[in-house]
Amino acid sequence: MATHIQHTAHAVEPAALMGLLPARPRLLALGEPTHGEDALLTVRNDLFRRLVEEEGYRTIAIESDCLKAGIVDAYVTTGTGTPGPAPRIDLGLDIDIDLDIDIDIDEVMATGFSHGWGAAAGNRELVEWLRTHNEGRPRAEQVRFAGFDGPLEIHAAESPRQALAALHAYLAAHVDRDLLPCTAKTLEHLLGPDGRWTDPAAMLDPSRSVGRSPEAAELRLLADDLTALLEVQAPHLIAATSPEDVERARLHxxxxxxxxxxxxxxxxxxxxxxxxxxxxxxxxxADNLLALAERGPTLVHAHNSHLQRTRSTMTMGGAPLRWWSAGALVSARLGEEYAYVATALGTLPHQGVDAPPPATLEGLLYELPGDRSLVDNRHLAAHLGGALPQPRVSPWFGYAPLDPGQLSDSDALVFVRDVVRGG
Incomplete structure (x- = not known):
């Protein structure tokens, strides 16, 4: 069996990867089976640099706050902390960064990421490379950075204030005020203190949430009216501002x-x-990814569970959950213009994940030479036939092994043999 696997393995490079895909994708999704490992981020960074140089990719999107990511994008494209000539409020972030003032990378990493991703050396290396690559290049040739997650953490969700205020301010500056469904003062009154929205207790106790209050219900209607106004005024807004300004307002x-x-x-x-x-x-x-697909070829990086085409599963609060991931939703819309490459690993020694048992999928892949390989997993699945490998069981909750029965869910597979801390 190892011989067959070697025949399906290639170097992790764009030419080999594109040869495994049914069509050139607008969204190329690279998953990871665990978070927080710089060795996996190095694989992502190396692949993305070559995709930029060899395949014309111009955007990378990661599993981070879509609004905070505007800070990173502004830094790597202009060297400032705010995107373009828009007023500060259009960023939609309650962060004290002055317009058109250069900021250093430490501030970018501290304020431009969520989920602690700014502390990862691999993400810092990515931002440094983007800034160096873009310097002196015309805007059309620059490489962009995006986050595609919502402003959500596992313990709470952000207030909608920042996004609503930014959208309202943009529209108020460029359309007839009589068309606006409300004033900024009305929004502030309905929103109230942010602590009402971000109370961590609401994650475990629904009665602590304000999400079904009369104020929240009215805000949903107003948000719908504001986004509708943005669309019906799009021709005027694109001419009066720029397509990028409209794109940012749509994000808000x-x-x-x-x-x-x-x-x-x-x-x-x-x-x-x-x-x-x-x-x-x-x-x-998924909505953010579909918007990014309009820009052109984009590399997407997130956990495998967010990018797979099959239903995602997990246990939370003792209850089993099943839902359609962002990848499944996007794939249903884009078809072959969405490609998904899963990542599997052999060992994660600092988390107690040792060499995989030989009868598992990771155990078979562990026989491959080299530190990393690109595997034609559909070909591999054909060779395996009905004799699927045993599922691997991880001794650590933070690593999710691949399901051998879902090999055909992805278009290819990246295998990283040993994920060593600091490697």
């Missing part, structure tokens, strides 16, 4: 509506509550 609109849906779900006391929450998060991810 999507984020405001997504957050209000998420908070509505947090106030749900039914047994379907957690399933609705994880599904809403991935829907927000």
């Amino acid at each position: 609109g999507r984020t405001a509506l997504g957050l209000l849906r998420y908070h509505h779900g947090m106030a749900d006391a039914s047994p379907a509550r957690l399933t609705r929450l994880v599904g809403t998060r991935d829907q927000m991810m």
Whole structure:
């Protein structure tokens, strides 16, 4: 069996990868089976640099806050902390960064990422490379950075204030004020203090959430009216501002509506509550990815569970959850223009994940030479036939082995033999 596997393995490089795909994708998704490992981020960075140089890729999107990512994108394209000539409020972030003032990379890493991703050496290396690559290049040739996750953490969700205020301010500056469904003062009154929205207790106690209050219900209607106004005024807005400004305003609109849906779900006391929450998060991810696909070829990086085409599963609060991931939702829309490459690993010694048993999929792949390999997993699945390898069981909750029965779910497979801390 090892011989067959070697015949399906290639170097992890764009030419070999494109040869395994049915069509040139607009979104090329690279998954990872665990978070926080710089060795996996190095694989991503190396592949992305070559995709830029050899395949014309111009955007990378990672599993991070879509609004905070604007800080990173502005830094790597202009060297400042705010995107383009828009007023500070259009960034939609409550962070004290002055317009057109250069900021250093430490501040970018501290404020431009969520989930602690700014502390990862691999992400810092990516930002440094993007800044160096873009310097002196015309805007059309620059490489962009994006986050596609919502402003959500595992313990809470952000207030919709930042997104709603940014969208309202943009529209108020460029359309007839009589067309606006409300004033900024009305929004502030309905929103109230941010602590009402970000209370961590609401994650476990639906009664602590404001997501189904009369104010939240009115805000959902106003957010819908504001996003509708943005679309009906799009020809004027593109001419009066720029396509990028409209793109940013649409991001604020999507984020405001997504957050209000998420908070509505947090106030749900039914047994379907957690399933609705994880599904809403991935829907927000999918909407952001579909918008990024309009830019052109984009590399997407996130956990395998967010990018796979099959239903995602997990246990939360003692309950089994099943929902359609962002990858499944995007694939349903884009078809062959969405490609998914899963990543598997052999060992993760600092987390107690030792050499995989030979009868598992990772055990078979562990016989491959070299540190990393690109595997034609559809070919591999054909060779395996009905004799699927045994599922691997991880001794550590933070690593999710691949399901051997879902090899055909992805278009290819990257295998990293040993994930060593600091490697």
